Amino acid sequence: MRAPAGLVMYHQSIYNDDMKQRALQEPAFLILTALAAGPQHGYGIMTDVAGISAGRVQLGAGTLYAALDRLSTGRLVEPDREEIVDGRLRRYYRLTPDGARALAAEAGRLRANAAAATRRLRQAGRLAGGPA
Amino acid sequence: MTGGGPGAPSLERGYRRLLACYPPRHRRARGEEMVGVLLAAAPAGQRRPTGRETADLLRGAARIWLAPRSFAAPARGWRDALAVVSIALPLIMALRVVAETAGLAAAIYPERIYVSLTSDVVSLSPLSPGLVILLVVLRLRRTAAAVTLVLTAVLLAQAIRGAGAGLDSSIAFAASGYAVETVALAGSAGPRRGLRLMTWRGIAVAVTGTLAVAAFCAAVTAARMPVIQLPGARPSEASPSLLSALAAAAGVVVLAAAAAAARSGTGRRVLVLLAVPGCVLPAGLLTPWPGTGTVALVSYLPPLALAAGIVVAARRAARPGAGRAS
Numbered sequence: 001m002r003a004p005a006g007l008v009m010y011h012q013s014i015y016n017d018d019m020k021q022r023a024l025q026e027p028a029f030l031i032l033t034a035l036a037a038g039p040q041h042g043y044g045i046m047t048d049v050a051g052i053s054a055g056r057v058q059l060g061a062g063t064l065y066a067a068l069d070r071l072s073t074g075r076l077v078e079p080d081r082e083e084i085v086d087g088r089l090r091r092y093y094r095l096t097p098d099g100a101r102a103l104a105a106e107a108g109r110l111r112a113n114a115a116a117a118t119r120r121l122r123q124a125g126r127l128a129g130g131p132a
Numbered sequence: 133m134t135g136g137g138p139g140a141p142s143l144e145r146g147y148r149r150l151l152a153c154y155p156p157r158h159r160r161a162r163g164e165e166m167v168g169v170l171l172a173a174a175p176a177g178q179r180r181p182t183g184r185e186t187a188d189l190l191r192g193a194a195r196i197w198l199a200p201r202s203f204a205a206p207a208r209g210w211r212d213a214l215a216v217v218s219i220a221l222p223l224i225m226a227l228r229v230v231a232e233t234a235g236l237a238a239a240i241y242p243e244r245i246y247v248s249l250t251s252d253v254v255s256l257s258p259l260s261p262g263l264v265i266l267l268v269v270l271r272l273r274r275t276a277a278a279v280t281l282v283l284t285a286v287l288l289a290q291a292i293r294g295a296g297a298g299l300d301s302s303i304a305f306a307a308s309g310y311a312v313e314t315v316a317l318a319g320s321a322g323p324r325r326g327l328r329l330m331t332w333r334g335i336a337v338a339v340t341g342t343l344a345v346a347a348f349c350a351a352v353t354a355a356r357m358p359v360i361q362l363p364g365a366r367p368s369e370a371s372p373s374l375l376s377a378l379a380a381a382a383g384v385v386v387l388a389a390a391a392a393a394a395r396s397g398t399g400r401r402v403l404v405l406l407a408v409p410g411c412v413l414p415a416g417l418l419t420p421w422p423g424t425g426t427v428a429l430v431s432y433l434p435p436l437a438l439a440a441g442i443v444v445a446a447r448r449a450a451r452p453g454a455g456r457a458s
Binding site: 041042043046060061062063064065066068069070073085088089090091 | 158162164165166167168169170171172173184185188189190191192193195196199
């Protein structure tokens with residue numbers, strides 16, 4: 001891009017600051033997790049998310065595409081390629097470098113929260129298998 | 133994948149009916165893909181969307197409609213322009229009120245007393261844009277958007293009642309300004325991004341343009357205001373029609389100069405958005421005075437026409453393949 005001139009300046013990195021700093025909702029976290037292994041199409045993401053969450057989270061198409069829309073806007077995922085299978089369009093999505101960073105940050109945050117919860121429960125003697 | 137089985141045609145029609153609830157932009161980009169996913173996930177023999185699928189699709193449609201970029205302009209250039217406008221417009225409105233009031237005060241001759249000058253506190257007080265600025269500074273963007281929406285409604289109701297006491301262009305400017313501000317607050321990344329995008333050059337253009345327009349508006353309003361003529365006072369020598377023409381010419385010159393100064397696409401979009409309330413002033417000043425009732429509402433035609441043009445331009449920019457870096 002040409003050097004900024006006139007009324008405005010353009011900083012791509014600013015555009016998605018809010019998206020990257022905010023905690024991810026569970027569907028978004030699971031979608032990013034599914035894509036961390038490699039590009040997948042919509043139906044593949046749905047079945048993978050069900051597998052990752054041991055069947056607890058069953059994404060509907062409405063939820064999946066609302067989340068993909070938001071993640072695409074935040075540039076955390078992007079289209080990888082398209083295929084026509086049985087006359088139907090199948091679009092694959094992949095994790096972007098920003099998406100990988102956001103997923104790693106969220107995983108770290110969840111890990112820290114889980115560790116704090118475990119520590120407190122252990123101190124209170126309420127953790128099954130912990131010291132009485 | 134199961135593919136829906138024998139009931140697939142009616143099932144596909146059902147899904148497509150539900151997908152009609154999505155924004156057209158989303159349907160164009162992902163409609164066929166979603167139909168494929170829905171049919172793939174449907175068990176064999178299913179003939180119509182289940183209640184759960186219906187609720188999920190409607191919820192997803194609502195989320196996409198309510199996402200900020202769906203509400204305003206999905207193209208990045210327009211979103212950036214709205215972000216700049218969200219912070220610049222309340223500042224411009226406050227500056228214009230202060231400058232025009234000062235200009236009117238300077239134009240008051242000792243022998244003339246102006247009436248109705250302060251009858252309209254919403255459009256003529258810097259408190260309203262000041263409140264919006266305060267909420268924006270406190271990062272209460274949604275509250276600020278709600279406030280500007282209420283201000284727009286109040287001013288429009290006032291205009292429809294014809295209670296402007298001759299200050300119709302002021303009311304129309306404030307109403308159009310708050311309407312644009314509502315869209316800017318709800319449809320952009322927000323004032324924080326707008327502040328980062330603004331440059332000193334842009335601020336200088338905005339301040340100069342606002343002061344120039346306010347000075348001319350003050351001069352024209354002073355010549356057209358109802359006055360109580362005191363004994364021995366000389367009648368006004370100013371010609372409203374000449375001043376109106378000068379005001380309109382000044383507005384065109386200021387906008388042309390600003391457009392020439394804005395070298396980026398987003399800068400030009402900012403000017404177009406600011407022109408929505410801005411074009412009210414010369415148009416309002418050129419309408420017969422006192423312009424209450426139907427005549428006063430003519431002031432709203434230029435901003436409405438310009439706003440409609442912006443929506444069309446933004447939608448065209450949002451079409452797949454039409455996106456360009458600004």
